[in-house]
Each structure stands twice: as structure tokens, then as C-alpha cells.
Amino acid sequence: MTTQAFFQREFASALDEVGGTLQDALAALRERDWIDAGQEFYARLCLEEALVNAVTHGNDSDPSRSVRIEMAEDGDVCVIRVFDEGEGFSPADVRPPDTEQMDGRGICLIRYCMEQVEYDASEHCLIMKMRRNALCQGGSRNG
Amino acid sequence: MDEERLVKFKQVGAITVGKVRAGSVLDAMNVTQFGEQAMGYVKRHPRTHLLLDFHRVDYLSSAVLTELLKIDHACTEAGGTLRLCSLNKDIRKVFEITNLDKHFVIYKDLEEGVKRHQRSIDVQAQEQAWLKKKKV
Incomplete structure (x- = not known):
């Protein structure tokens, strides 16, 4: 199946760069x-959590590093890829944090909303897959 | 400047109502400001019984949840309490997904929040008075 990219954007790792990209991605x-x-609401939540994670955790808020987002159509699935220049992680290994922990809720929210979530270590990218108007309807949520 | 404040505080009996005035957004970009303002108030006013009103907030991300946990810890350590009210259905869902609906006491609206938060403080005070009396 060939994928057709319909949105691409790259920006320096700074939180004030996230807002504009987020709005444009939502519009697309x-x-x-x-x-x-x-x-x-949920699309914005997933995009923001993924972009902010890439800036703050992936790239350690280093503005000399960049974050890239690509959205593509793959049949009836929308594939969203968020690239950073960090070490990477496994979304499946992130458990819902208890109230003493400050981090980890973003990826749990993404997992709940998206049909599929994975991290491609070779590409340094978080891959989120959703079907049309089907956020929060099952798939990757597993607690 | 007042118009830049994301939280406006008002005393209603023993309860401090913090109206979150973020308009349509409360996200990673302005969450630091929100946290600093709320935390600053709690530090300046120990034993605050704070009720944060989210009536005007349409959206929040996990960064706000982290700030709320920090504010909650600060309130508790200073002998106060934190309660929340007026979450819209999507924001309520965010609390449910992250299991924080079980950690925070969340009231339907401001009226119920003030009434029930006040009641919980009164009950706690009565219990403490009763325990003190029992010891004597």
C-alpha cells in the first residue's frame, strides 16, 4: 500500500514552536x-502530547535539534509520524503513572485515543495510526 | 497585569475559588504560567482550601495534570485542600483515562463545589474537635 503524505512540517525544539504546527496539522x-x-479535542490532545514529548523528552528542549511531523493517508488509515533526535522509547512499556509520578500521562492518553501507537527506533519516530473519525474507539488502549 | 492572569482568586466563606480564565486553551504553552500563579497563591496562603473552577476551559493536556498534582501536594503539605469543579465532558474524560478522577475530588459545578467543599471542611473540623474531646 502506498502512502500519500498530505502534511509535513519541521521546527526547532522549543515549546513556543509547537502551537502553530499543531493548529496547521489540525486544520489539515x-x-x-x-x-x-x-x-x-482528542486529535489535538494526541498531536500536542506527541509534539511536546518530542521537544522536551526526545530532543531535551535543545533548539539546535528539530522535530518533524508527517501525516499520510494509507488506505482508510491516517498515519501520523513525529520524528525527533532522541534516544527513543517503547510506548508499550509506559505504564499508567501513579499520582507520585509527574511524567508518562501523555503517551497513555495517545494510546487510549489512537488505534495503534509504536516507536520506530531506526527512524527515531513515534507512529500513530487512526481511522476516520474513530479516535477513542478501541485499538491500542490497553491500560 | 490582571488580564494576563490565568487564575483569578476569590474568597467564598472558607473556600478560595480559583477561576481558571484561560479562555479556550490551557496547554503546554501556557501551563507554566498557570502552575506558577496557582502554586504562588498556595505558598502565600497556607491552609488554603482551594476550589479550581474550569468552567471557561475547553481544553487541557497532560501538562496541566502534572501541575494540578504539584498544586495538590503543596496544598496538602500546607494543611489545606484542593478540589476541582466544572470540567467539561472531554476534560473529565482525560481525568478518567489517566485515573486521576479517583485522585481528585471533582464537583459538577461551582455552586455544588463551594457547598460540598465547605461541608467537607466543617465535617473534618467537627471530627477533629470530637477526637480532641475524647482524648481529654
Whole structure:
């Protein structure tokens, strides 16, 4: 199956760079009918958590490093890839944190909302897959 | 400047209501400001019984949850309490997904929040008075 990229953006690792990319990515998802109004909250949540994680954890908020997001259509699946220049991690190994822990909730939220979530260590990228207007409807959520 | 404040505090009886005035967003970009303002208030006012009102907030990310946990710890350590109210259904869902709906006491709206938070403080005070009396 060939994938058709419909959105690409690269920015320096700084939190104030996230907002503009986030808005443009959401607009691209809306334009392509991947999300409706009821799904926008969760799409925004997943994109923001992934981008902020890439900036703060992946790239250690180092503005000399960059974050890249690509969104592509693969049949009836939207594939969102967020690239950073960090060490990488396994989303499946991130357990829901207890109240003493400050980090780890972002990836749990993404796992709940998206159909599939994985990290490609060779590409340094988080891959999130969703079906049309189907966020929070099963798939990768496993606690 | 007042218009830059994300949280506006007001005393209602024993309860300090903190109205979160973030408009449509409370995300990773302004969450530090939110945390500093709320935490600053708690540090300046020990034993605060804080009720954070999210009526005007349409969205929040996990960064806000982290700030809320920090504020909750600070309140508890200073002999106070933190309660939340007026979460919309999507924000409520974020708390449920992360299991924080079991950690925080969340009230439906401000009216219920003030009433029940006040009641819980009164009950706690009565219990402490009763225990003190029993010891004597």
C-alpha cells in the first residue's frame, strides 16, 4: 500500500514552536475529513502530547535539534509520524503513572485515543495510526 | 497585569475559588504560567482550601495534570485542600483515562463545589474537635 503524505512540517525544539504546527496539522486533518468537530479535542490532545514529548523528552528542549511531523493517508488509515533526535522509547512499556509520578500521562492518553501507537527506533519516530473519525474507539488502549 | 492572569482568586466563606480564565486553551504553552500563579497563591496562603473552577476551559493536556498534582501536594503539605469543579465532558474524560478522577475530588459545578467543599471542611473540623474531646 502506498502512502500519500498530505502534511509535513519541521521546527526547532522549543515549546513556543509547537502551537502553530499543531493548529496547521489540525486544520489539515479537518480538511481531509479525518476528524469531525467531536473528535477535534482528542486529535489535538494526541498531536500536542506527541509534539511536546518530542521537544522536551526526545530532543531535551535543545533548539539546535528539530522535530518533524508527517501525516499520510494509507488506505482508510491516517498515519501520523513525529520524528525527533532522541534516544527513543517503547510506548508499550509506559505504564499508567501513579499520582507520585509527574511524567508518562501523555503517551497513555495517545494510546487510549489512537488505534495503534509504536516507536520506530531506526527512524527515531513515534507512529500513530487512526481511522476516520474513530479516535477513542478501541485499538491500542490497553491500560 | 490582571488580564494576563490565568487564575483569578476569590474568597467564598472558607473556600478560595480559583477561576481558571484561560479562555479556550490551557496547554503546554501556557501551563507554566498557570502552575506558577496557582502554586504562588498556595505558598502565600497556607491552609488554603482551594476550589479550581474550569468552567471557561475547553481544553487541557497532560501538562496541566502534572501541575494540578504539584498544586495538590503543596496544598496538602500546607494543611489545606484542593478540589476541582466544572470540567467539561472531554476534560473529565482525560481525568478518567489517566485515573486521576479517583485522585481528585471533582464537583459538577461551582455552586455544588463551594457547598460540598465547605461541608467537607466543617465535617473534618467537627471530627477533629470530637477526637480532641475524647482524648481529654
